[in-house]
Amino acid sequence: MGLFARAKKRAGLLATAITADGLCAAIVTARSDGKAQVRAALWQAGVKPAAGLEKLHKDLQAASYRCTTLLGAADYQLLSLEAPNVPPEELKTAVGWRLKDMLDFPLADATIDVFDIPPDQNAPVRGKSVFAVAARNSAVSQRQGLYAAAKTGLAIIDIPEMAQRNIAALLETAGRGLAMLSFDADGGLLTVNFNAELYLSRRIDVKLAQLVDGSDDQKHQYYDKITLELQRSFDHFDRQFHFINVIKLVLAPTGADGLHGYLADNLYMPVEVLDLASVFDFGDVPHLQEAGSQARFFLTLGAALRQEAVAL
Template sequence: MALFARAKKREGLLATAWTNEGVCAALVQLRTGDKPQVKAVLWHAGAKLAAAPAPAMEKLNKEMQAASYRCSTLLGAADYQLLSLEAPNVPAEELKTAVGWRLKDMLDFPLADATIDVFDIPPDQNAPVRGQSVFAVAARNAAVAQRQGNYAAAKIALSVIDIPEMAQRNIAALLETPGRGLAMLSFDGDGGLLTVNFNTELYLSRRIDVKLTQLAEGSDDQKQQYYDKITLELQRSFDHFDRQFHFINVIKLILAPTGTDGLHGYLADNLYMPVEVLDLSAVFDLAGLAPLQDAVGQARFFLTLGAALRQEAAAP
């Protein structure tokens, strides 16, 4: 019997996201038969925190007791590439290596500088021949090492390095209608992110080159151009999705909080499917936390909260 047992982590996952404006942190506890509860959130403003993260990590540890929880962090859009491709016909233990070689000419950085991960895109269960596709994540080693180093320097254990697509998938999964597809669209400092879920799995991801600040601060003429661009990209993406995944009926588009006016009405008037605006209180128990009581705050923490929904067995 061990004389000194390792301290058990508290319930909940503490997720962080490093943005161009600062660092978001959110602690979420999952509850059986009830909404996930947001236990705490933290915003540490500062455009240069990625280069000098120590103050943010110190604040994270002091105000949220980060060392007491399982912790995850989200990569930024520039830190990785997510690509879909046909699964190589190789044994499972060789899959990542085989996918890596297929990605060699598809990446905008050298394969030697990438950490590769792979997850399935489930096929049509009723198809006579089931072709298997996968998503491949190629993360820049430098970005991964930087996040690991930030946490190690602060003596905080880092359990997971995640990507925004999976964070958004987690929130969309709580809003799905069984047996139907659900599209979700969000915006932040990296631009727009469109995902499509089916049976809680991610089937489509598209980036849209329109940032949240552009939607919030652009002139009326500029906003009209952004709305047109977004709508065209959505229409093209849904047409492509219908051809590739004809067995999935996408019944609506959920627009994540933006804190801006105009986009919802424009999309509702120009898309063939219903468009709804998400209030995060429909998904989470926000516990009266002030930063999450308006759409601006919800937009800031949206992906961080999604990352904190990740379910996995806690480390012993």
């Protein structure tokens, strides 16, 4: 996907996430001398996407920035598989055919992208695996159309896993793996990073609102479910990527109490709670100091850290 406009853009990336209850937007500027700076963070509750993007066009001068947007969990599937032994220019087509029976929608309705899962560099035989992203054409076209109608160029269409990877990469210890767990309206998302690369992604069917608003008994049921899913995922990861030592789990901001202590008591690895102020300079957006606000903007801020020119 290319840029729609060729005018010189302002520094920073403007990221949006469109949810069932509104639109989240953030502008982040990377700095070589310290934390990435958040220049703006805007939440529009209950707004329709077209109206929300029009407001961004006016209030944030969105057309003057490179823009990225996150797909929702229902808009795509992310699958890992063994890489086909084909020339690079044929990889997406070959992966598409392998995905044919794995998708919950027709292959003809999918936009495919592929990125590597780096192998063990010390293994005598390096088997190659890849992540395949299959996005619904309708979701991609709809997002392109919304931006075009708002007279705002769309440079990147991204997915939450990569946004979470971007933040996790800032917290890594050299030579060690790092697990990160976040929650939003689509549910829980577990990722594992190593050398700033994504190696594992798992969805957990527990939504942020359930952790915040549930009764004590309900919350403990959710905690049990989350803990079991994490244990299973880490066991699977250890078998598949035995060369990576995951040293800790980082829990993204939730605005909820209780989950951190429960996980710390029931997992074999250290569990830390992330304060996004440790990786971002919030400058003139003080509302991002609050955990609830950090939870809302978490993936949007992660998407705004991306510096590549294209995706999907």
